[in-house]
Amino acid sequence: MIYLDNNSTTQTATQVVEAMQPFWRENFGNPSSLHRAGQMARHGVETAREHVAALIGARSRDIVFTSGGTEADNLAILGTLAANPAKRHIITTAVEHVAVFSLCERLAKEGYRVTFLSVDQQGRLDPAELERCIDDDTALVSIMHANNETGVIFPIEELSTICQKHGVPFHVDAVQSAGKISIDVQALGVGLLSLSAHKIHGPKGAGALYVGRRMRLRSQLTGGHQERDLRPGTENVPAVVGFGEAARLARQRLASQEWLRVAALRDRLERRICEQVPFAHVVGDRANRTPNTTNIAFETLEAEAILIALSEQGVCASSGSACSSGSLEPSHVLKAMGIDERIAHGAVRFSLSVDTTTQEIEQALPIIVSTALRLARLSVLG
Numbered sequence: 001m002i003y004l005d006n007n008s009t010t011q012t013a014t015q016v017v018e019a020m021q022p023f024w025r026e027n028f029g030n031p032s033s034l035h036r037a038g039q040m041a042r043h044g045v046e047t048a049r050e051h052v053a054a055l056i057g058a059r060s061r062d063i064v065f066t067s068g069g070t071e072a073d074n075l076a077i078l079g080t081l082a083a084n085p086a087k088r089h090i091i092t093t094a095v096e097h098v099a100v101f102s103l104c105e106r107l108a109k110e111g112y113r114v115t116f117l118s119v120d121q122q123g124r125l126d127p128a129e130l131e132r133c134i135d136d137d138t139a140l141v142s143i144m145h146a147n148n149e150t151g152v153i154f155p156i157e158e159l160s161t162i163c164q165k166h167g168v169p170f171h172v173d174a175v176q177s178a179g180k181i182s183i184d185v186q187a188l189g190v191g192l193l194s195l196s197a198h199k200i201h202g203p204k205g206a207g208a209l210y211v212g213r214r215m216r217l218r219s220q221l222t223g224g225h226q227e228r229d230l231r232p233g234t235e236n237v238p239a240v241v242g243f244g245e246a247a248r249l250a251r252q253r254l255a256s257q258e259w260l261r262v263a264a265l266r267d268r269l270e271r272r273i274c275e276q277v278p279f280a281h282v283v284g285d286r287a288n289r290t291p292n293t294t295n296i297a298f299e300t301l302e303a304e305a306i307l308i309a310l311s312e313q314g315v316c317a318s319s320g321s322a323c324s325s326g327s328l329e330p331s332h333v334l335k336a337m338g339i340d341e342r343i344a345h346g347a348v349r350f351s352l353s354v355d356t357t358t359q360e361i362e363q364a365l366p367i368i369v370s371t372a373l374r375l376a377r378l379s380v381l382g
Contacts, residue, residue, distance in 0.1 A: 002364045005318045006199075007148055007176060007293060007351035012242070013201040019245035020203065023238040031235055032226065041237050048244025055247040056174070056193060057184035058210050064227045065240050068207035069175040069196030070099040073142075075209055075220055075231065076171040076192040077103055080140045081112075082218035084169075087139035093117045093125060094336035097148050100173055101332065104142070113137070121338050122285040123152040127159055134166045141170050146177035149333045149349055150284030151293030153177065160189040169215060175199055175207075179250030180259060180290045191215045197239065201353070202246030206239035258354045263291035265361050266352050270294045276369045279376065281343055283334065292353060297339070298346035298372050300379060306348055309371045315364050318349045 003011070023044055029037030031045050046060070053060040066072045077090070077100065092104050094116040108114040115133045119125050130141065141163050146153045156172055163170035171192035174183060179200035185193055192215060197206035211217055211230065223232030253259065273296055274280045283295040298306060303319035310317055319331070330344035339347070352361075 002315045002360045002367075004350045004352060004356070004364065005316045006353035006356075007151075007349060008318055009198045009204065010201045010353050011355060012198075012203055013246060013249055015249060016202055016242045016245045020238040020242040023241050027237075031237060032224070044237055044241045044244075045235055048240045048247075051244040051247040051251075052195065052208050053210075055178060055183070055251050056195070056210060057186055059213075061228075062211055062213065064209045064211055064230050065235055065243075066207040066209055066231055067205055067236070069097075069173070069194050069199070070207075071231075072194035072196070072207045072209040073097075073099040073171075073173055074103060075217070076194060077107075077140060077142055078220050079217040079230070080169050080171070080192070080215070081107075082220070083216040084139045087137050089113045089115070089135065089137040089139060091115045091117065091130065091133055091138060091141045091143075093119065093143055093154075095119055095123060095147055095149075095333040096142070096144055097173060097175065100142055100144070116336075117143075119337055123147060123150045123283075123333075123337050124285055124288075125154050125159075127155060127162060130159055131162050134162070134168055138166070138168050141168055142173070143170075144173040144176070145183070146174075146181070146290045147284070147333065148176045149331060149347075150295045150337075151176070151289035151351075152284045153181070153288050153290065156188050156190065164189055176293075177290060179247070179254070180292060182254055185210055185212070192217075197243035197246055200246045200250045201355075203239045203242040205236060206243040208243070253354055259291045262352050262354060262356060265356060265358060266292055266294050266350075269350060269352075269361050269365065270296065272365050273368055273372075277372045280372065283337070283339060283343075283347055292356075293349065293351045295347055295349045297334075297343045298348065298376075299343045301346035301372065301375050303346055303348050305375055306346065306371060309375065310367065313367045313371070315367050318351070319347060 027040045029041040031042040049063045050060045104114045169191045172190045173194045175196045191212040193210040195208045198204040219230045279299040281297045334344040
């Protein structure tokens with residue numbers, strides 16, 4: 001199997017599995033208990049908190065563990081709105097992950113005024129539009145760091161400056177950027193930032209929300225006093241420990257040249273496909289994106305047919321967000337970018353990881369090219 005769907009999920013690292021292992025049986029205590037068994041579990045949780053905080057330049061006390069990126073996004077948005085009930089305006093973008101996009105659509109139906117900022121055909125955001133849309137009723141701005149379908153990176157520092165100028169809380173979904181590009185929440189000036197473990201070779205079912213010291217947030221669950229009273233319930237200790245180890249490894253990789261190697265492999269895959277398939281188009285800003293992601297649209301073809309054919313030959317890719325798979329329509333991201341439907345229907349996302357090898361890319365290339373050309377011939381015959 002050649003796995004090129006790492007924006008969906010990554011393979012859990014061996015070191016992560018080994019770090020989690022003792023917390024299934026030996027160190028199984030409840031981290032809220034005061035006895036030795038509980039405190040051993042608590043030590044695992046707090047060590048993990050330190051590693052996750054270090055990955056984004058935060059204080060460990062500002063990290064709140066959740067069940068994943070979706071819960072972190074929901075806590076950030078709903079928790080901020082609950083803490084500021086007098087304000088009823090939310091600003092986000094038209095290309096957010098469904099965890100934010102669908103929640104904001106729901107809130108619009110519930111009476112909130114939601115502004116969806118536009119992007120151009122390269123998937124780029126204009127900070128001036130945010131400046132124009134903020135008003136005295138704005139409760140929160142929630143904007144992703146890097147798009148999950150195209151990899152396009154948004155100018156978070158500039159957007160943060162605008163939010164600070166107007167005194168508006170700023171939440172960033174960094175699920176697809178953390179561990180791939182350097183993040184320093186202090187330098188960025190963000191108040192809230194969401195993370196997910198399984199995007200950085202950690203386990204599924206673990207995430208985190210960075211909550212800046214000046215943020216007002218109200219818990220969305222009722223129960224115990226875990227996680228600063230913001231996320232009640234006994235922590236998933238093995239998953240949290242695995243998240244911490246994954247964050248530690250991710251920080252090491254950022255300090256090395258690994259992501260430069262991955263970007264070179266991504267570029268080779270992209271270039272060779274476009275050279276050999278005349279109807280292939282790269283979607284998104286090629287100059288400003290995460291190092292592992294390329295979205296290639298095969299004009300007049302259907303992404304579902306391409307993905308099934310590739311899967312039968314051992315190549316795993318995606319048509320976009322795993323959270324919205326199953327739809328035959330182009331994603332809301334490509335629609336917002338204004339991509340022609342004849343192109344958008346054939347958009348396939350290839351996302352690499354630090355585990356991706358040169359040999360895998362060389363093996364995948366002829367499979368992808370021959371599949372696209374064969375389906376095009378069948379389409380013409382049809």
